Amino acid sequence: MIIGIDIGSTTTKAVSIESGGASPGLIKKIKTRAVDAVTSAAGAFGKMLVENDIPIQDIEKIMITGAGASKIKNDLFGISTEKVDEIRAIGIGGMFLSGRENIIIANIGTGTAIIDARRESISHLGGSGVGGGTILGLAKKLLPTSEFNGIMELAEKGNLSQVDLLLEDIMETDISFLNKESTASNFGKMLDTAKNEDIALGIVNLVYQVIGVMSVFAAKNKNTGSVVVTGSGSNNPVGKKILSVITELYSVRFEYPVDAEYTTALGAGLFRQFFRP
Ligand SMILES: Nc1ncnc2c1ncn2[C@@H]1O[C@H](COP(=O)(O)OP(=O)(O)OP(=O)(O)O)[C@@H](O)[C@H]1O
Ligand SMILES: [Mg+2]
Structure with missing residues (x-):
């Protein structure tokens, strides 16, 4: 499972994504107020796991984006943590949720x-x-x-x-x-x-x-x-x-689109799948 976290300037959003299988997609979502970047990311991650009974060992990767992402310097909780450019995250999430490519968001x-x-x-x-x-x-x-x-x-x-x-x-x-x-x-x-x-x-x-x-x-x-x-x-x-x-x-x-508030978090979580050759 992949967790996508969007540390926005006002709110932090997190989604969980099933990474295996042919059709990845959003499974769970949570939202929390944004405080400082590290607290926001750690809090959103914790809330996602606790509220949805997800064991920490099920998480393969954390993908982070949003205004606060640049402040996260290290892996979170010993899990491989990667940063995604916010514009690309919005683009990927928007195409995924709208089911279309070649769109203005x-x-x-x-x-x-x-x-x-x-797509290109x-x-x-x-x-x-x-x-x-x-x-x-x-x-x-x-x-x-x-x-x-x-x-x-x-x-x-x-x-x-x-x-x-x-x-x-x-x-x-x-x-x-x-x-x-x-x-x-x-x-x-x-x-x-x-x-x-x-x-x-x-x-x-x-x-x-x-x-x-x-x-x-x-x-x-x-x-x-x-x-x-x-x-x-x-x-x-x-x-x-x-x-x-x-x-x-x-x-x-x-x-x-449904769940459009989570577009950026979702796009970050889907980043690796999107750019897979
Ligand atoms: N319940 C709500 N429903 C819809 N909009 C809301 C709600 N609560 C707050 N908002 C609006 O959403 C805005 C925050 O939007 P969003 O969470 O997408 O921003 P962000 O990702 O934190 O910021 P940015 O992407 O610009 O860095 C608030 O400024 C407010 O106007
Ligand atoms: Mg945002």
């Missing part, structure tokens, strides 16, 4: 990375510091809660026209393919009557619109009509609704 974590993943090469197209961390950080100063579920509960009930300057505020007609409800400027209106719900929606909208349009440009540039969304940000119902509006405007679909 938007990995929404604390920040956001856009990746072009093909995986490349980092770019990204943005706008991501899940932006939501939590802005909420901390602007809302009474900076807890993820609390922010989303507020955002579900928000009214964007209290916060964003919309096209209907400034134009009598549609502008090209945009309609009257489209955002002309995120937070460009910010009425005094805006409630916490409206501000919460404004924050999530800002983040997912930026990610959505950036992903669309990447997809169009690579002549593909869809984007595979991964990272914990793929599991955000308000965000998904915002991306579905982007799909209507730009005709690029967003796909959300």
Whole structure:
């Protein structure tokens, strides 16, 4: 069995993968808060084994990736431990979970990375510091809660026209393919009557619109009509609704594979199988 560990900037994810047999795949998964890199990796590894009754002698290899991976210098617990480049891990995990090759991936974590993943090469197209961390950080100063579920509960009930300057505020007609409800400027209106719900929606909208349009440009540039969304940000119902509006405007679909929060950990765990000649 192989354990893939992704030490992200906010959360650490671990997966166990059956390494023998023709069809490797994810068996168990766990998530924990990220602290310092060594504690995160050791903690995630321990949690995986304890929660799933996995004997330590069943583990052949530990594959580590993510922002904290560079801080792990030695083998963990005497088990062969290898580091995997995070971009390649996301690419491999995204292709595995989507069941497709030649895809554009938007990995929404604390920040956001856009990746072009093909069997023959995986490349980092770019990204943005706008991501899940932006939501939590802005909420901390602007809302009474900076807890993820609390922010989303507020955002579900928000009214964007209290916060964003919309096209209907400034134009009598549609502008090209945009309609009257489209955002002309995120937070460009910010009425005094805006409630916490409206501000919460404004924050999530800002983040997912930026990610959505950036992903669309990447997809169009690579002549593909869809984007595979991964990272914990793929599991955000308000965000998904915002991306579905982007799909209507730009005709690029967003796909959300099952277990997409574990894409990076899974890609690290599958690294050796993927590159086996
Ligand atoms: N329960 C949840 N469901 C969906 N998203 C969440 C949840 N809890 C937190 N998030 C969001 O996910 C973000 C973290 O995503 P993720 O775990 O993919 O990042 P990371 O891997 O730690 O960071 P990075 O890859 O950028 O280094 C948080 O900033 C938060 O906005
Ligand atoms: Mg990550």
